[in-house]
Amino acid sequence: MKTVIGDFHVHTLLSPCAEIEMTPHHIVMQAAEYGIQLLAVTDHNASANAVAAIQAGERYGIKVFPGMEVECREEAHIVVLFDNLKQLRRWQKIVDFSMRGLKNIPERFGAQFVVDDDDNFVAEEERMLLGPLQLSAQEVVRKVNEIGGLCLAAHIDRPAYSLLVQLGFIPNDMGLQGVEISRNSLAELEQLKLKRLSGNLPYVTNSDAHRMLEFLEGPKNKITIEEATISELKLALAGKDGRSWFPGYFINDLEY
Amino acid sequence: MQVREVIETLGLKLMTHEVPVDVDVIGGYASDLLSNVMGQAAPGMIWVTMQGHQNIAAVASLIGLSAVIVAGDAPIEEDTLKKAEQNDVLILATSLPAYDVIGKLYELGIRNVK
Numbered sequence: 001m002k003t004v005i006g007d008f009h010v011h012t013l014l015s016p017c018a019e020i021e022m023t024p025h026h027i028v029m030q031a032a033e034y035g036i037q038l039l040a041v042t043d044h045n046a047s048a049n050a051v052a053a054i055q056a057g058e059r060y061g062i063k064v065f066p067g068m069e070v071e072c073r074e075e076a077h078i079v080v081l082f083d084n085l086k087q088l089r090r091w092q093k094i095v096d097f098s099m100r101g102l103k104n105i106p107e108r109f110g111a112q113f114v115v116d117d118d119d120n121f122v123a124e125e126e127r128m129l130l131g132p133l134q135l136s137a138q139e140v141v142r143k144v145n146e147i148g149g150l151c152l153a154a155h156i157d158r159p160a161y162s163l164l165v166q167l168g169f170i171p172n173d174m175g176l177q178g179v180e181i182s183r184n185s186l187a188e189l190e191q192l193k194l195k196r197l198s199g200n201l202p203y204v205t206n207s208d209a210h211r212m213l214e215f216l217e218g219p220k221n222k223i224t225i226e227e228a229t230i231s232e233l234k235l236a237l238a239g240k241d242g243r244s245w246f247p248g249y250f251i252n253d254l255e256y
Numbered sequence: 257m258q259v260r261e262v263i264e265t266l267g268l269k270l271m272t273h274e275v276p277v278d279v280d281v282i283g284g285y286a287s288d289l290l291s292n293v294m295g296q297a298a299p300g301m302i303w304v305t306m307q308g309h310q311n312i313a314a315v316a317s318l319i320g321l322s323a324v325i326v327a328g329d330a331p332i333e334e335d336t337l338k339k340a341e342q343n344d345v346l347i348l349a350t351s352l353p354a355y356d357v358i359g360k361l362y363e364l365g366i367r368n369v370k
Contacts, residue, residue, distance in 0.1 A: 073331075074309055136309060136333060167311040168290030 001242060004228075005249055006038030007031075007220045008065065009079050009154065009180060009206030012049040015069075016110035016130060019211040023119045024053035024064075030212060032060040034251050036220060038228055040067040040081050044129045045099065047092050048114040048122075051085065055117035063228040069154060070095070071130070072137040076163040077154035079180060079206070080144045083230045087147045094143055098135045102128035137163060141175040150230050150237075152178045152204050157185040157194060164198055172199030178237045178245075180204045183219050186248050202237045205247035216256050222246040257281050257364060259323045259346055262302065266360050268325060268348040271332060272340045279346065281322045283369040284361050286354060290315050297321060302366065304357050308332035310339045317343035327354040 010027060011018040024041060031039050039062055041053040050066035057064035066088040067081040082088045103126055104112055112125035135143075141151045156164035156179045163179075164170055170179065179198045181188060182205075188194050189203060207218025224244045225232040236243040260277040263270060270277070282300030287293050288307050297303055299320035305312060308331050316324050323346035326332050332349060340347045350357060 074307060136331070138309070138333060138335070165289055165291045166307075167309055168294045168315050169311065171311065171314075 001224055001226055003222060003224045004037040005035055005220050006223050007036055007207050007215070007218070008038070008040040008067065008081060008152070008204065009042050009069065009208045010039060010215055011043055011069070011208075011210050012041050012053065013113045013115065014043040014046055014049045014125060014129070015210065016044070016104060016106070016112050017210055018043075018110075020113070021212050022210065023115050024049050025056040025117055025119050026212065027215060028053060028056040028060050028062050028064065030216060031062050034216060034254070036062070038063050038065070038223065040065040040079075042067040042069040042079050044069050045071060045095055045133060046112070046125060046129045047088050048125065050088055052115055052117040054085070059117070065230070068095070070140050071132045071161065072135055072140045073132050074137050074163070074166045075132050075161060076137060076166040077161040078137065078140050078163065079152040079154045080140070080149050081230060081233070082147065082149045087149060090147050091144060091149065094135070095133060098133040099127060100131060100134065102131065104128045137167070138174060145175050148230065150233055151176045152180050153198070153201075154180050155182050155208060156198055157181050157188070164194070170198045170201065172201060174199070176201055177234055178202045178204045180206055181247070182208075186219070189248060202239070202245060203247045204237070204245070205249070213256060216251060216254055219247065220249045220251070222249040257366065259302070262323070262361070262364065263348060265364060266350065266352070266357065268350050271326075271337055271347040271349050272345065274341045275344050275346045277346060279322045281366055284358070284366045285368060286358050294318065302361065304354050304361070306330040306354060308336055310336040312336060313339040313343055313345045313347070316340075316345045322346070323348055325350060325357055327352060327357045
């Protein structure tokens with residue numbers, strides 16, 4: 001068993017709302033600098049920078065899970081994570097098929113860049129990545145689980161794009177493995193006020209970073225697992241077989 | 257006014273089949289944020305929404321709403337109807353946009369009165 005620090009909700013410059021400094025290489029470099037061993041890149045309804053992040057991660061000894069921040073039909077965000085690119089591509093195909101066919105307006109919403117693992121420009125994504133897919137929350141969770149991925153309801157304590165706010169409460173039999181809360185709700189960990197409404201699912205804290213300082217300052221998780229796989233993360237979230245997952249971890253000696 | 261009259265006047269589609277429609281409508285509410293509905297809607301109200309998730313049945317049952325109208329041809333999940341039947345919740349559907357549905361309910365004299 002090993003205990004590692006993980007952040008599973010980080011945007012790259014593919015997300016229109018993310019800063020240009022959020023290249024996969026840069027994120028991985030900073031993760032290595034500050035001892036964050038597990039990462040997931042999760043762009044809005046897209047994953048084209050996952051390859052670069054995984055490749056950069058291999059160079060720095062950082063495990064990168066390919067992922068996505070999916071917006072379901074109910075206009076709530078769900079963070080989905082996979083073990084490998086094969087699974088991710090299967091999921092991306094479903095997403096592509098469920099998009100609404102709008103074009104991005106970079107001047108208004110921000111540009112959406114695909115890069116390689118050395119920060120070189122590869123392409124600009126022209127489809128509008130923000131906005132809901134034509135898939136319900138339940139369909140997203142079911143399909144991702146079928147592919148072998150993991151689903152977390154994103155920032156449930158925020159007023160917008162939260163599954164909890166949209167649906168009033170989170171059914172515990174949806175197939176979600178956890179719910180993400182923001183730094184503001186860390187006190188809830190003691191009081192457990194949200195717990196009942198969120199189906200008693202385990203809490204997760206991620207940076208949801210759109211810029212580098214947010215990545216470094218944002219909350220992370222301290223996880224004890226055997227190896228860095230989705231099935232181990234599921235065990236850790238469930239607190240089974242000696243695995244554990246503690247949300248609310250912050251980098252102590254930040255000099256950025 | 258009873259739900260039966262609302263169904264007939266607005267030409268709504270009855271999605272649940274085992275739930276009686278002779279229920280009094282006390283008032284109306286509209287929102288797609290279920291957390292908001294849970295806080296603001298009152299027993300006997302008819303609720304207009306674009307959400308089709310199974311939680312609409314749970315919320316309607318929890319508050320004791322007279323019926324839920326899913327507007328704008330929004331897709332309703334199968335589990336939603338199952339849950340609605342189990343909990344005696346009336347689910348109605350229409351292709352009319354929510355704005356039109358609410359306008360027609362208002363014309364019928366249904367108000368947001370708790």
